[in-house]
Amino acid sequence: MVLLEVRGMTKEFGGLRAIDSLDLTIEKGQIFGLIGPNGAGKSTAFNCIAGAFAPTAGVITFNNETINGQKPWNLCKKGLARTFQIVKPFASKSVLYNVMVASFATTNSRQVAEEKAIKVLESLNFADKKDILSSNLTIADRKRLEIARALATEPKLLLLDEVMAGLRPNEVDEMVEVLKKIREQGTTIFVIEHIMRAIMALSDRIVVIQFGKKIAEGTPKEIANNENVIKAYLGEDYVAA
């Protein structure tokens, strides 16, 4: 079953085309990767899908509903959650408080929200840090908090924007395990990542974009051998040589 379908999505900033008629299809239960060199338009694509920007053209269908230009808070309630590349914790509040803000998305009761938040924290092995002020967390824990918050909204689709950037290798491995576990629990994941090792290990399917255009799509193996992709990442010369 198709969960997210993007058709011809285009985003322009004052004449500059950041995304150029992008097509994507994400099946329910997949881990779907989006990669591309710096400035390829990955985060812009995320922002359009998650409602931070309205796309200039194209159709985005989520769970059989057109969601173009809907506000992020509404999308969140419909089951579309995201994290930010630059983490944005509510710095003066505890970890638990941070996650509770998110778990209020599906309830009005403080007690229910707290229970749900703790459950999410436990599933991420994070519950022991629930009372720590989020501004005192390490980078890895902040990334984990981003995921915890997004999960607490009970999403059908989780958009992860470079949650592994800046992590140490062993932390990356841990994160890969965490994401796999999330998928097992039934959440579809759409992930932007720079760390090839991780995304190759995780994804069922990968799309590569450059200058806002899709240049390749396939399984990790197909992508790894795709000439266009190698060109995009390493330059024409490398391929020619």
Place this chain on the structure above:
Amino acid sequence: MNYKNINKVALVAILLIAFGLPLVIRSATYLHILVLLFFYAYLTTSWNLVGGFAGVLPLGHAAFVGIGAYTSTILFLQYGISPWIGMLVGGVLATIAGILIGLPTFKMRGAYFALATIAFAEGFRVIVENIDYIGPFKINGPRGLQIPPLDIGLANFMFASKEPYYYIILIMLVAVVVLTYVISRSKLGYYLNAGGEEPEAAMALGVNVARAKLIAMAMSSFLTAMAGTFYAQFTLYIHPKSIISLDLSFEIAFIALIGGRGSIAGPILGALLLRPVGDFSRIYFGDTLPGMHLIIFGLVLILVMHYQPRGLQEPLTRLYNNLIRRITHNTTGR
């Protein structure tokens, strides 16, 4: 006794002291000072709903005080309607004004909101000063309105002694503090805090930030307007330059910032600390060093922002907790 119980005992003790104070303090001066202190604590707590939780800096709350004071006074003077009812009418009008101001500004950076609220309050003052009548309602322009102290009694919100005013403002203060406490632990409270700190992240987590702020603004302006009615009935004279003044708007914000905005105790602590500093320095320096009290006030602002940017509430809470911990350790004999 454990920590929670001690807090409860302390709270009950504070309430008992507050309600019992007029039995001990017979001097009308001190009661007057206390009434004003509670009045400011009330205003600041109401302000705190937007200024503290929603993370913006409203600097025009005097306009809402003015709306409340003028509405109830006009209704009372011209139609004999009890100020208690006027208080609610004023609250509704202020709510409408608050929403109108919030609608365009909550989407922008804080500086715009701060400046917009200043302009709104000043503009409102200028209009009141220019108008003698709105339809049948006598505004009396810059001359203000005087309430003749004739029909004393609860129905008319007018008393000969200070005690009734003391209890009314104390009850109002307790009510607004309880309300703030409830809100801070509700979904709205979480949403306000989140939206105030990181609006983008909050939005992605399902928070309609602008709407949460608007709700807070609506409540805050309603509550602030109620204080306006109290002020009018307490001083029996309102006049645009004093009641819709920037000074009042600023003082409310300063009390919150010094005390610790976004916390429940902050506004009360701020009022407890700042009001006496202002009053006593004015009394002691007023005749020999004119303006000295405002220099001191300015210094206090700068120093507190320097050393306790989250307000004095933070170190005081720490101190209190340490104290309690020490006491509980002793009593449990561990």
Place this chain on the structure above:
Amino acid sequence: MQILRRIVVPALAISLIAGSYATGHAENVKIGNIIPLSGPSATLGQQGKAAREMAVEEINAAGGIKSLGGAKFELVFADSESKPEKGVAEAERLINTEKVNVLTGCWNSAVTYPTTAVAERYGIPFVVPVSVSDKITDQGFKTVFRIAAKDSWWTRDQFAFLKDMEKEFGTKVERLAFVYENGDWGKGFAGQWKKLAEAGGYKVVLDEPYPSTATDLSPVVQKIRRAKPDVLLLVSNAADAILLTNTLADYKVKLKAIIASGGGHADPSFLKTTGKNAQYLFDIVEWETDVNKPGAKEANDKYKAKYGQNLTGEAVDAYVAMYVLKDALERAASLDPEKIREALAATNLSSGPGMIVGYDSVKFDKTGQNENASLVMVQVNDTGKGLERITIWPKSARRAGYTPVFPMPNK
């Protein structure tokens, strides 16, 4: 040095206040004064303070209140910042904590209304040296006594003066312009001007309030210039009085006369900052340095030596208020507020030190208004000793040898 003294004195004062509680100065008369010492009307508050201090120094040096065993006056000042709520709070404090016997103040009418209400509630006598709004003595309060003339008298005299000048110089005045600060004071004057103009058969060609905080008054001056009035009547605070006078001169507005209403136009800074531009201006005041009254010149010289400026009408009212209080206390021979109030009500002070006002005696009618308070009109002119304010009206008070300039010549 000045600053050092200013810092040391209050420190001492605090310790003295603390000390005075212990010893209890029952024999002294405590006078609470609520005036604007900082904020927008600070210059006026400071003058009032200086004048009170000078009077009290004299009274105390002369032996205080004899019927009270030589009791001394003790002044307690409180800063209202021109804010009603501060005035009210200070009145409460002065009455309850400082235990003052009498209150005086508050210059700003907006502060005086609610503050006199506090005094009335406690039955503490309240002497208002200046605050001209009619309303203050029309409230039906028993404890309020005002030295200064009320605004309906000021406006009445301004029009009487105008009529007299028309007669004396044979110049017909038809068109009037009213320009006034948009406050309690200006609005009060303008309302009465309108009635007087109608009664006097004048045509009002401009009725213009302006904000006292205006940073540019040339638009208002342009309006005056285009309305082509014969006479311009003004009510202004200090900053705007200076700005208006200079701008009127800049635009060479042709008028037969400008009649001001004291306040900003009587401010000590006014002549210094306007210079020649203020020449020929008429201003109504309660008192002028050239008043023909024994002791007046001496009092002014003393004041000038001490504070570096001439006494103003506002300062004299404050000065006289102290002597009125001395007189009343002497007769009351008691510190009981009701006794003081009765004595004040029976005041008929016509001579003695301090009586430097232009009229014969201070006497309060049953509303508490000084019924003899009268006003004089001065003209700003240069008779060879630089610009000064010269009393010209009523004719009986006119400075010998001076002929008023009316209408104003083109500059």
Place this chain on the structure above:
Amino acid sequence: MYYIIEDTINGILMGSIYGLTAMGLTIIFGVLKVVNFAHGSMLMVGMYLAYWAVTLSGMHPYLAIVLVAPAMFLFGYTLQNFVIKPIFIAEKNVREPLTVIIVTTGIWYILDNLTLLIFGPQYRSLADNPLNGQMLEIGEMFISVPKLYGCITAVITALGVYWFFQKTDMGRAIRATSMDREAASLMGINQYKIYNVAFGIGAATAGIAAVTLVPFYNVFPTVGVLFDIKGFIIVVLGGLGSIGGALAGGIIIGIIESVGPQFMTATWTEAIVYGLFLVVLFVKPSGLFGQKHDW
């Protein structure tokens, strides 16, 4: 029609001076992202400096610029360095440190009342200066010479500041910081030093504005407050951070204040100004000449 022209000219002249008084506000906001509530007080300090410089030396009032502008630059630089900078450092993690606004308000209270303590509440003006009362008379039309000088000074200052930001290394560094603090500091720009300089430049423009005001305006301790609120409105109208916008915003307000009274009382034009402010806020929140930013 003829009246309208005369009033419009006066409005433009006075308005450009308003714009000059607000220019520092907009420069400081553009870089530090903080509304400087002490700006009016800095103008006041500049006016006292100019007043005393001219009174004591008897020089032409405009010569005082040579003295007042650098002195005010130093004053602003020092103030930012010692009083405001520590707050910025303490609040590094906060997106928009409102505490800084409060500190500038504290500075405002202190400066105004310190002046009251030292110089007393008296009004002062340069009654005997060569510009005082000078008017250009074109037929029946009057144009104030000191205001004309002020207008020219405002335009020159705006151009000068613009040139400085565009063409000098320091100016470019300031612009880089105002656009992206993090990026600028990665490029090796010392963010706090930039703040000092920007604050100094803001204070210097206030000093220049003070010099243009002193020949025809009174000097007293609370004079800054009158220009403060006006300044806030001007910079939001013109777009916070835009130098040209400040000038344009000032001129719009000047024209309303000058032409308005021909159709209503002067007290109502004040209300119109606030009304316009709120309308602009609703319709084009970034100001008439401001670019769209993330605020």
